[in-house]
Every structure is written in C-alpha cells, then in structure tokens.
Amino acid sequence: MFKYIFAILCVIGFGWMMWHLVQGFYIPDTMNEIADSYVSGSVNELKIPNTVTAVVVSYRGLDTLGEVTVLFLATAGVGFFLKRHRQTNAKRREGSEILKTGASFLAPMIMLFGIYVFTHGHLTPGGGFQGGVLIASATLLIILACPDCALPKHLIRILEGISGLGYVLIGILGLLILGKHSFLDPRIMDMGEWQKLFSGGAIPIIYSLIGLKVGSELSSVLGYLKGGGEES
Amino acid sequence: MFETITLIALGLICIVAAVYALITKKTLNAVIASGVISLLASIIFLIVAAPDVAMTEASIGAGLTTVVFLYAIKHTKGGEDE
Amino acid sequence: MIVLIIGLMLVLIGIMIMLSKKNMLRIIIGFSIVDTGIHLIIVAIGYIKNATAPIIDLGVKTTRDSSGLISVIDKVADPVPSALVLTSIVIGLAVTALMLSYAIRLYQKSGTLNIDDHEESKW
Numbered sequence: 271m272f273k274y275i276f277a278i279l280c281v282i283g284f285g286w287m288m289w290h291l292v293q294g295f296y297i298p299d300t301m302n303e304i305a306d307s308y309v310s311g312s313v314n315e316l317k318i319p320n321t322v323t324a325v326v327v328s329y330r331g332l333d334t335l336g337e338v339t340v341l342f343l344a345t346a347g348v349g350f351f352l353k354r355h356r357q358t359n360a361k362r363r364e365g366s367e368i369l370k371t372g373a374s375f376l377a378p379m380i381m382l383f384g385i386y387v388f389t390h391g392h393l394t395p396g397g398g399f400q401g402g403v404l405i406a407s408a409t410l411l412i413i414l415a416c417p418d419c420a421l422p423k424h425l426i427r428i429l430e431g432i433s434g435l436g437y438v439l440i441g442i443l444g445l446l447i448l449g450k451h452s453f454l455d456p457r458i459m460d461m462g463e464w465q466k467l468f469s470g471g472a473i474p475i476i477y478s479l480i481g482l483k484v485g486s487e488l489s490s491v492l493g494y495l496k497g498g499g500e501e502s
Numbered sequence: 503m504f505e506t507i508t509l510i511a512l513g514l515i516c517i518v519a520a521v522y523a524l525i526t527k528k529t530l531n532a533v534i535a536s537g538v539i540s541l542l543a544s545i546i547f548l549i550v551a552a553p554d555v556a557m558t559e560a561s562i563g564a565g566l567t568t569v570v571f572l573y574a575i576k577h578t579k580g581g582e583d584e
Numbered sequence: 585m586i587v588l589i590i591g592l593m594l595v596l597i598g599i600m601i602m603l604s605k606k607n608m609l610r611i612i613i614g615f616s617i618v619d620t621g622i623h624l625i626i627v628a629i630g631y632i633k634n635a636t637a638p639i640i641d642l643g644v645k646t647t648r649d650s651s652g653l654i655s656v657i658d659k660v661a662d663p664v665p666s667a668l669v670l671t672s673i674v675i676g677l678a679v680t681a682l683m684l685s686y687a688i689r690l691y692q693k694s695g696t697l698n699i700d701d702h703e704e705s706k707w
Contacts, residue, residue, distance in 0.1 A: 277603040305662045321638045325667040337671040344678035351685040395553040403561045495573040513590040520597040551637045551661040574684040578691045581609045
C-alpha cells in the first residue's frame with residue numbers, strides 16, 4: 271500500500287518540476303539565429319533542399335557517428351544473449367497460401383522502395399534511417415512467410431562491416447583533403463546543380479552507407495529474436 | 503481552427519490508451535495499446551510540420567517495436583505473472 | 585502548446601507504469617511510452633506559427649539577391665529538433681530490444697518474470 275503512495279508522490283513531484291516549462295512556453299514568430307544560419311547555409315553553400323538532412327549529416331555529423339556506434343553495440347548485445355535453441359519441429363506452422371504468395375510478390379518491391387528512399391534523401395523527406403527500417407520490414411515479411419528459410423548470415427555481416435568502415439573512411443578523407451576543422455565535410459566532392467540526383471557533394475554516399483548499415487543491423491536483430499540466431 | 507480540434511481529439515485518445523495500458527490485466531492488451539499510441543503520435547508529428555519524424559515514428563513505433571514485444575511474449579510463454 | 589501538454593501527460597503516465605508494476609514486460613512497455621512522450625515534447629519546442637515543413641522545394645517562395653544568394657521568404661519550421669528526434673527514435677528501438685533480451689534470458693534461468701523474486705542480485 272505504501273508503494274502506491276510513494277509512486278503517486280514521485281509522479282506529482284515530477285509534474286510540479288515540469289510546470290515551469292509549461293508556464294514559460296510561447297510559440298515564436300520567427301526562427302532564432304542558429305536555425306536561420308543553418309537554413310541559409312544549407313541552401314547557398316551545400317545546395318541541398320532538405321535542411322534536416324543537411325543538419326543530420328553535415329552540421330551535426332558527430333552525433334550521427336555516436337548513434338551508429340550505439341546501434342552496433344545494442345545489436346552485438348542482443349546477439350550475445352540469445353543463443354540458438356533446439357526447436358522441436360512439431361510446433362512449427364507453415365504460413366498460409368495468401369501469406370506466401372503475397373510475400374513473394376511484395377517483399378522485393380518494399381526493398382526497392384527502401385533503397386529509393388535512402389538514395390533520394392537529400393531531395394525529398396526521408397533519408398538513411400527511414401530507408402533502413404523499410405528494408406528491415408521486408409526481411410520481417412520474408413521471415414513470417416517462410417519459417418524454414420535461413421537468413422544469409424554471412425552476407426549481412428559483410429554488408430554491415432563494410433558500411434560502418436566506409437562511413438568512418440569518408441570522414442577521415444575529408445580531414446586529409448580539406449585540411450583541419452573539416453571532419454565529415456561533404457565538400458570533398460563536386461557540388462552539382464540544384465535539385466538533381468547527383469548534387470550535394472558526398473551526402474548521398476554517406477546517407478546510402480548509413481541506410482545499408484541500419485537495415486542490415488535491424489534484420490539481424492529480428493533473426494536473433496526469431497529463434498536465437500541461424501547459421502547459413 | 504480545425505487543427506486545434508484534431509490535435510485535442512488525437513491527444514484524448516492517446517491519454518485514454520495510456521491509462522488502459524496501466525489498468526489492464528493481460529500483457530498482450532498493453533502491447534497493442536503502446537502500438538496505438540505510437541501510431542497517433544506519428545499523425546501528430548505530421549500536423550506540427552515535421553514529416554521526417556512522422557515517417558520514422560510510423561515505421562518504427564507502430565511496426566518494429568510491436569513485433570519485438572510479440573517475439574518476447576512468445577519466448578516467455580505468455581508473459582504473465584503466476 | 586497542446587502538443588506539449590499531451591507529451592507531458594504521456595511521460596507522467598509512463599513513469600506511473602514503471603513504478604507500480606511487478607511484471608518485467610510491463611516495466612519495459614512503460615519505458616517505451618515515456619520515450620514517445622519525450623519526443624513529443626522536443627518536437628513541440630521547434631514549432632513556429634503558420635510554418636511549413638523545412639524542405640525547400642518548388643512550393644516554397646524564395647528570392648535571389650544581386651550577388652546570387654538565395655533567401656527564403658515563407659516561414660519554415662526549425663530543422664534542429666527534428667534532426668535530434670530522428671536519431672533518438674532509432675536508438676530507443678535498439679535499447680528496447682536489448683532490454684527485452686535481458687528479460688528473456690532471466691526468465692530462462694529462473695522461471696519467473698516477477699521482479700521481486702530476483703532480489704539476490706541486489707547488494
């Protein structure tokens with residue numbers, strides 16, 4: 271009984287701490303200076319229409335490097351804990367006819383859509399993270415429709431390793447070519463024209479590598495959770 | 503004017519779903535309530551002018567998180583207290 | 585303003601779930617609800633009155649200066665909170681998957697999901 275009273279007191283105390291945030295809140299009319307400089311810098315210097323992409327990849331590139339590291343550590347942790355179990359074959363049920371036919375038709379299209387989303391990340395809303403999650407959804411559809419199929423474990427491992435290594439190498443390449451203060455600078459390649467596919471320097475390449483890395487890592491997490499890891 | 507009414511309606515359904523996840527006795531119902539909250543939050547993100555965030559939240563919150571919870575319920579044989 | 589209050593209520597109800605339940609899976613569900621509430625609070629801070637999405641395509645009015653600099657006339661929302669929430673959502677999924685694998689492993693070792701039965705791990 272006392273535990274419930276303490277829990278309610280904790281929640282009321284937290285709500286009272288946040289009350290000052292609600293009181294001093296107002297919706298402004300114009301952007302502040304930092305956002306103004308990011309938007310105008312992304313339009314004039316980097317020539318990228320999607321300003322959120324410019325902030326994630328170029329102005330705050332170090333945060334994206336940390337996020338990629340955390341994702342790798344979490345995947346390694348899941349793979350370490352869930353070892354392979356001996357499944358009894360009596361409990362495994364096949365998917366129905368509709369699921370198998372629909373999955374064999376839809377899964378390649380969903381993967382193609384995911385690849386489209388992360389290659390056009392600098393022109394339309396989207397980017398590396400959204401495209402990677404779409405690729406993992408296609409893998410989930412394949413896992414549900416065919417429980418006996420094994421995921422290609424070695425291909426996923428090689429893809430993930432090469433993507434992570436390529437991302438760090440492009441960052442160091444910026445340091446070597448343009449001098450100091452330019453880690454992960456996308457100006458190492460030629461800026462194309464406004465709103466074409468091959469524009470924006472090295473940003474399409476960086477976002478494609480991030481998309482492949484996120485997609486392969488989430489696919490391997492789903493493979494581990496299904497039965498404790500499968501060998502190919 | 504319409505935006506305000508839509509935001510208030512979506513917010514009320516979100517809070518009702520969260521209170522349902524607090525009260526209910528089965529774990530499966532709470533997992534589905536958490537998926538509903540993520541889906542409505544994705545619509546709220548679209549109204550507040552953030553389309554990248556809406557796309558990410560819809561596919562991760564209402565898709566992959568619910569599936570991961572369902573796999574965990576399968577491996578712990580129901581997920582209830584005894 | 586409305587979105588800020590919705591996010592705050594979700595955080596409070598999520599903390600209540602985390603503190604008062606005994607089943608390990610329920611605690612992890614509460615953690616996921618707190619995560620969604622915090623993302624709503626952060627995106628609500630970046631909103632500007634009557635602004636559109638921060639993507640400069642042909643629908644947004646721009647002008648060209650004498651020296652060739654482009655400046656945007658229409659009001660555009662703040663891109664920095666969107667960028668921060670984008671990475672945070674993916675990290676939330678990864679941490680939730682890791683916590684669930686801990687819970688599955690504890691169940692396989694000791695046979696119970698009740699958190700009061702694991703007291704010998706505390707010191």
